Amino acid sequence: MNIHVAEHLGLCFGVRDAIAKAEELAAQGPLTVLGELAHNPHVRERLFRVGIQEGSLSEIGHSTTSRVMVTAHGAAKKSMESWRQAGFDVLDGTCPLVRHAHRELSALVAAGCLPVIIGKHGHPEVVGLSDDHPLTVVVSSVEDLANICEHPHYGVIAQTTQPIAKVMEIVTELRRRHPLSEVTFRDTVCQPTKNRQTALAALLDTCDALVVVGGRGSNNTLELVAAGNFAGLVVHHVEHADELRSEWFVSAQEVGLTAGTSTLQQTIEEVHDRLRDIARQIQAHGVVS
Ligand code: SF4
Numbered sequence: 001m002n003i004h005v006a007e008h009l010g011l012c013f014g015v016r017d018a019i020a021k022a023e024e025l026a027a028q029g030p031l032t033v034l035g036e037l038a039h040n041p042h043v044r045e046r047l048f049r050v051g052i053q054e055g056s057l058s059e060i061g062h063s064t065t066s067r068v069m070v071t072a073h074g075a076a077k078k079s080m081e082s083w084r085q086a087g088f089d090v091l092d093g094t095c096p097l098v099r100h101a102h103r104e105l106s107a108l109v110a111a112g113c114l115p116v117i118i119g120k121h122g123h124p125e126v127v128g129l130s131d132d133h134p135l136t137v138v139v140s141s142v143e144d145l146a147n148i149c150e151h152p153h154y155g156v157i158a159q160t161t162q163p164i165a166k167v168m169e170i171v172t173e174l175r176r177r178h179p180l181s182e183v184t185f186r187d188t189v190c191q192p193t194k195n196r197q198t199a200l201a202a203l204l205d206t207c208d209a210l211v212v213v214g215g216r217g218s219n220n221t222l223e224l225v226a227a228g229n230f231a232g233l234v235v236h237h238v239e240h241a242d243e244l245r246s247e248w249f250v251s252a253q254e255v256g257l258t259a260g261t262s263t264l265q266q267t268i269e270e271v272h273d274r275l276r277d278i279a280r281q282i283q284a285h286g287v288v289s
Contacts, residue, residue, distance in 0.1 A: 001249055001279040003272070004207060005257045006199040008267050012192035012261035014095030018072040019043060023079040026052045031067040037071050037093070038262035039218035041239055067091060073124040074098040076131030078178075080235050097160055098125055101188035102132070105157050107166050109133050113184060115157025116148065116174070120219055126159050138199045142173045153182045160190040161220035161261070163197055163227065192261055193220055194213050200224055201256050207256035209249065212237045214260030214269050221260030241270040255279075 015038045025031050026047075032055040037047060044054065053065060067089045070080065074094035083090050109115050115136040119126040130136035137148050148154075154174060158167045164187070171185045194268040203210070210228040212235060214221025221237070232258070236248055249255060255275065259268050 001217060001252055001255055001282060003275050003279065005272065006196065007044075008192070008195035008201055009257070010213075010259040010261070010263045010265055012095075014072045014097060014122050014190070014191070014192070015043075015262045017287040018093040018095065019047070020054055021091075022047060022069055023050055023068065025069060025091055026050050029067060031091075032065045032068045032069060033093075034068055034075070035071050035073065036217070037069075038215070039221075040226055040260075040262040040264070040267075042264055043262060044265055048221040057289055058236050071124065072098065074128040075124075076128050077102075077131060078132055081129070086205065092154055096159070096188075096224070097188075097190040098128075101125075102129060102155055102158025104186040104188055105133060105136075108155025108157070108184060109188065111153075111155065111184075112150075113153045114151040116154050117154045117159065118156065120172050123159060123219060125161075129157070129159075136198075140171060142170055143172055145170065149172070150178070153184065154178070154182060156185045157188045159219075161186060161193045162189055163225065164189045164194055164243040165197075165224050176226060196224065196258065196261065197227065200227055200256070201244050202226070203256035203258070204233065207233060207254045209234045209236070209252040209254070210258070211235075211244070211271065211275065212258055212260070212267055213239070214263045215256070217237060218260045218262050221263070224258055224260060238271065240267060241274040243276050244271065244278065246282060249275075249282060251280055 018037055022037055022142045032053040034055050069091040070093055072095040080090050095115055105115055115133045117126055117129055117138050121138050175183045210233045212224045225235050
């Protein structure tokens with residue numbers, strides 16, 4: 001059994017910097033992070049250990065600390081302003097690439113476009129983007145395009161962690177369905193997400209099984225899982241090394257390894273070590289527990 005590690009995998013700079021900022025702020029006083037800083041149990045445990053509390057974007061009034069931090073996913077400008085007016089010290093951990101998506105969407109709205117976000121309904125990043133622009137339509141699939149009303153000019157952006165191939169398919173279909181309308185698309189899928197998707201695509205032809213490491217609530221991790229499934233690989237999605245079972249790999253020859261953008265390097269290394277152990281043990285003794 002050979003193990004192929006994706007060229008790009010794991011923690012992105014946006015989540016890494018947000019974790020560092022939260023830890024630095026927590027050292028200065030009590031802090032509540034508004035939502036999951038990363039959709040990953042190891043990251044959350046690490047933050048809880050230094051006393052950081054986790055609050056909710058929708059129930060910020062329940063926060064027991066006056067200092068609150070917006071996650072890398074960002075939040076609507078109007079929400080942040082209302083929290084400040086309510087007396088909270090709002091600290092902004094928004095990823096610069098999410099901020100870029102906010103700027104692009106605002107520019108499209110200012111140009112008179114009907115704002116369209118290709119992304120996951122209810123995801124904090126999508127909620128933050130759309131809350132500043134009440135007419136925004138969120139589209140998660142080609143089928144959702146049936147809900148878009150006629151408009152002379154659509155302004156389209158994407159949630160930063162969407163697969164670019166799916167985004168382009170939706171944009172193309174929007175143009176096909178509304179040939180008399182103008183469709184302006186701003187590609188806001190972030191480069192770390194594209195890198196992880198491209199690196200995974202390079203593995204799909206050579207591998208027969210795939211291990212994806214990341215939180216079960218992590219959108220970009222689930223997209224990596226979906227890409228593996230779509231390519232017909234046997235996909236094992238784990239959050240940590242202890243979940244791996246040797247019997248999963250008895251008939252696997254070429255095993256790919258990738259991880260979502262909120263997965264710590266340490267977790268990836270532990271999974272990689274466990275996979276190497278499993279490969280050695282299967283070669284020596286067959287299946288072991
Ligand atoms: S996935 Fe992309 S947009 Fe999201 S935090 Fe990471 S770098 Fe920023």
